[in-house]
Amino acid sequence: MTLEAIKQAIQQKLIIQFTYSGRIRIVEPHVLGITKGNTQILGYQVDGESSSGGLPEWRRFDLEKMSDFFVTKELFPGRRPFPSGLHSSWDVELEIVPA
Template structure:
């Protein structure tokens, strides 16, 4: 994958959370989010993004739900131990991450 040579600290944190199957708590769009990141990489514009299952925290809509986060807009992120949330079944192909660096189901769990 051809991401920027230097990944952001937030990217590294989310990537490590996927590898360790740990939750991430952060602020995004001014709201506290409690997430389990599943796929990380870049979008069509080359921005660092993550597809995550938001299971708790604040939201403008009902929870839980899938979220596509631009990592440049994430603040105060930290990992924590807790139950891993996988989310509902994927009925459509995800369009959040165009250039996949890491997918928990393919690279970590070796399953599709």
């Protein structure tokens, strides 16, 4: 997995799949950023498994904890409304899904 692959998935609105905490995650990647020194993806998890609640749902994922990452060929429609109406805070935004 490279930052460039993640950035391209965000720019092209392509769903990604990876393993996180031993569970397969299928995610629409919306923001790649850095917060408190951790590089993370904010994504809308649409399928797969989760130990912290139902799906679909917004989740943040630390890149260093992701494995078996790949970009699918499945498109997602673009930005989704956030429940608060605001983005999560970031120290640095590296990429954000286009409108």
